[in-house]
Amino acid sequence: MEQDGIFSQELVTQTTWLGEGTTLQNHDGEQRTPLTKIESSLCYLLTVRIIRARNIHQADVLSQSDCYVSLWLPTASTNKFQTKPVRNCKDPVWNETFYFRIQSQVKNVLELALYDKDVITQDDHLFTVYFDIAKLSLGEQVFMHFKCNPQRQEELEVGFALDNISGPPETIITNGVLVSRKICCLEVQVIEKKKKKKKKNSLSKKEFSFKVQGSYEGTQDTMLGSDLVFSSSSPVKFHYARYKQLTLDVMLPGKKPPPYSRSSVYDTNSSSPNVELHSLPSGKNVILAEDKGFDLYAKAEDCPDQLDIRLGFDLCMQEQDFLCKRQKYVAPALKKVLHLEKDLLDHETPVVAIMTTGGGMRSLTALYGSLRGLKKLNVLDCATYLTGLSGTTWTMSNLYRDADWSQKDLDKQISEARKHMTKCKINSLSLEYVKYYKKQLCQRKREGRKTSFIDLWGLVLESLLHDGKDNHRLSDQQRAIDRGQNPLPIYTAVNVKNNYSTLDFKEWVEFTPYEVGLQKYGAFVRTEDFGSEFFMGRLMKKIPESRICFLEGMWGSLFSLNVLYIWNSSHSSEDFWHRWTRDKIYNIDEEPLLLTKLHELRTRLFTPPGPLGSALRSALTDRLCIAQDHNFLKGFQMHNDYLENKHFCRWKDTVLDTFPNELTQSEDFLSLVDTGFFINTSVMPLLKPERKVDVILHLNYSAGSQIQALDQTCKYCSEQGILFPKVDLSEEDRKNLKECYLFDGAETPGAPILLFFPLINNTFQKYKAPGQKRSETEMEDGKVDLYGSCSPYSTYSVQYTEKAYDRLVQLGEYNILNNEDLIMQALHIAVARKKQKRK
Structure with missing residues (x-):
């Protein structure tokens, strides 16, 4: 089909390792349309004439500025270009012309920076104008006057022309957000x-x-x-x-x-x-x-037009295959626990997910108890997904070493974890271990990785939780889900950026045994290729897959905090610091006013901060340590319509989303931190519409407020337009939480049902099991101090006594068992909704 001079065709066999083929149905039988395409797209010749500037303020003390203009269009050229400086003049005239070959399907934003030339010191950066080339019409010439400071009547005059260019069109691969070029x-x-x-x-x-x-x-x-x-x-x-x-x-x-x-x-x-x-x-x-x-x-x-990265927003073929296999376990399990007379059909079987929060060794321990409780209720076999962050990822990675862990009694797993949780940890700092750590870090550096203290923390975790070296890797966990015998594990992290707080810039990253990716961009790599070097979607240098202890160190890093995170821990907002930590960017007027197009960006002006502002911003936003891995998005460019893409918009939540030159594809490394540095939740992968999750068991292990992370999630989903049930708790409930709450999402059609389990010690003080009161001699076992000043369960504690470990496991199990009725009620509602939806 031809439209506006652009040809397109469906990509039939892209990234064959992910099984992309002619399949046009999801796992539940619904039709889907492949979103990733190969297109033949025209290139244009962009002519930029830097004409003059007016009323430029004096940057030097003794003379007028020596101005020149720098041109930066990274989507067209590696190099920055600049005019000749005009000495000692507030109204410099250049009349210099520059040419760029641009791709019509790419978001091309030209950065015009005005500098004052200095001989001794660094050139003074006065301002930068961001101009979206999509404003220009093909075959027309325009002369723009950018009003950079109306008070001082500063302006920059630039001429633009956009013309056809000789030669064949370029072949690109795109998913509507990212573009891979030839x-x-x-x-x-x-x-x-x-x-x-x-x-x-x-x-x-x-x-x-x-x-x-x-x-x-x-x-x-x-x-x-x-x-x-x-x-x-x-x-x-x-x-x-x-x-x-x-x-x-x-x-x-x-x-x-x-x-x-x-x-x-x-x-x-x-x-x-x-x-x-x-x-x-x-x-x-x-x-x-x-x-x-x-x-x-x-x-x-x-090079061939075939990528080693999966561009797309649907589930990969391995996950779709897993879902079909998992239904064979889930459907009969639901029939059993709900006492149904008939077998559930595929479209009647709800997708149930177990979602956990972080909390160091506390969350590691309590999750074992929660899972044992779900196992005893036969609900574990009803779950399709299990997600985690921070300490719960350590539990998950232990469990998935056993290919059939959810089909077995969990007592052996719990006993093994008990041994490591209660052992003396001083041995992890012995000379023998220090030599081992150094050897492992040197090996990672030789492989081509960028090492940090987070890698050392991963090795320390390995010694704390295992006996000796652990060769387990995330891709090895495919063996534990190849028959659908266990829920699919999803581990979470967030990608952050230097000089920005986590609230201002963060991007969700998910890890499964099949692939690692950023849903916002619709880009995924095979798990065994994560950490390798990519360029424009092609695998350039294969680096051996990391042992899982290094991922555990990143998923559960305690060392990536900054001053603003500490501030946010005690305050609800960082608005007070925005003037120091956010770029000074303003929409500016332009003459003539060009015809508005749907996907164009406003013309904006950036004013650099002074030395004091830069120093303060660095002090507030710099993180102690961060895990960095080679960026598999490197080289990609943003599609011209990326801001109109519904998938990108769902996760568009950073201050840089409208600055395509500064998004993640321009970075050499991903900077990954514990998800808890934003919100202590692993729910986001489950809210991906393609996963169609119907019920979420929210197992909370946070320190302090048990409701804070849930409130933050509700607020975030509301702002993003993501379907999530309304959490309506009374003031009394907020002060005295129960063990479980059911939020059915009836007021938000399409939202999953939410079962919220705060980690509290409520009736467990008097009951050792549902309906079984404690004797006088057993009352001491019910006294579990979770959050007191003398509590043994601090997030930073790495060693428990045997009694403390056992009590926390028992509490986690009890809170599940004691709320069997609410769990069954949620599952009944989910099945009824699935049947009704089909009708």
Whole structure:
């Protein structure tokens, strides 16, 4: 189909490792439309003429500013361009023209920054104008006046033109949010010529250096005359985006680095040639340089249009396959616990999820008790998902080492955890362990990872919770769900950004045994590939999958806090600090007023903070330590209509979502922290509409307020338009919580049913089991001090006594068993709704 000069076709066999094929049905039989497409999309020529500025305020003390304009369009070029500075002038005139080749399907935002040139100190950044190229119409020329400061009548005058460009359209892959563009592979090869036999001492090494700035590899060196003789079987390779029109810089042996050249042809007579890569014919060997001892060849080829990343918002095929298998366990289990006369059909079977919150070793321990209670009620077999964060991820990763854990009695698992929770922890800091930690961290660095204190914390956790080295990996847990025999585990984290508080910038990241991804962007990688290096959706460097202890350290990190997190722990808002921690960005007027389009961004002005503001912001937002992994979104670009995409909008909640140049795809690393640094909940993956979750068992293990995280979740979902049941608790209930609350979501059609289990010691003080009162000698066992000043269950406690461990497990189990009626009521409502919905 052709529309507006753009051709599109459905992607039939993209990322075959995730099973993408011609399937057009979800696991429940509903039709679905593949969202990821291969498209042939036109490129345009953007002409930008920097004309002049007026009434620029004086940045220097003794003279007027020496102004120049920097142009930055990362979707079109790796380089920043700039005009010549105009000395000592408040009304500088430049009249300089710049050209960019832009992709019509990409969100192109041009950044025009005005600087004052300084010889001694760093150039003063006066302001930056963000201009969305989508405002321009093809074939028209406009002259814009950006009103940068109406009070001082500062303005920047720029001319724009958008024209068609010769050449075929570009092939892109997109899911409507991210765009992967065409990449090429350049092979550079040195062939040594045969020489007459010489004496050994006359042999010398010849070093060659190759550089493609903006490519994945960057710079590579090779050598002739050594043991590593460069041969035709091992050429130097560079992967680069074809649209960038990059240059190969070559430094030959004994030559000085060549001056930068923008020549559009290659010169075989040059001593150190520079070659524009777009001038190389595709698929052909081209000689770049000839010498008495060697010849230098290059060949550029297009890479296949197949990604190693799954772009899409539906569930991956492995999860859909799991759901079909899990129904064979869930349907008969529900029939049994609900005492139904007939078997449940597929469309009548609700999706039940167990959701946990964090709380260090307290949550690790209490979850064992909760799961044992659910097991005794036969409700564990009714659950399809189990989600966790922080300490509950440590419990989950222990359980899923056993491929059939939910089909067995949990006493053995609980006893094993008891042994480690009560053992002396001082051994984890012994000299032997310290040497082991150092060896493991060095190995990770050699593999190409960026290590931090969080990795060390993961190793310490390994020693606290296991006997010796644990080789278990997250992808190994596929064995525990390959028959649908256990609920699917989902681990959560949030991606954050330097210089921003967690409330201002955070993105949900989910980990399953199948894949790791950011739902906001609809981008997922295989779990075994997480941490490897990617470029434009292609796997560039495979790094061995991390052992799960390193993920546990990140999921349950205590060390990623900052000053603003501490402030938010005791206050409900960080509004007081916004003037210091948020960018000063304003919508500005422009002349002429261009025709408004649905997906265009407002023109905005950024004013950089002063030294004091920058220092204070850094002090407030810098985190003590953070886990960083290679960003698998690196190289992608944002689609021109990404802000209109319903999937992106559902999770669009950061101050940078309307600044496409600064979103996650522009970063080299993901910066991952414990989800509890935003909201202490693992519910977000369950609210993904494609998972169709009907019932959520909310197991709360938070310290302090038991209702705070739930209130925060309700507020967040309301702001985001995510379906979530209304939590209506009286003041009396908030002061004296019961063991369980049922929120059926009747006032929010489509929302899941929520069963909320706060971690409290209510009737457990007098009852050792539902309906069984404690004797006088057993009353002491019911005294579980959860949150008092002398409580053994502090979030930062890493060792319990045997008695403290046993009591917490028993409390978690009791609170489940004592509310069997509410659990059954929720399941009955869910089944009835499924049947009614089908009718």
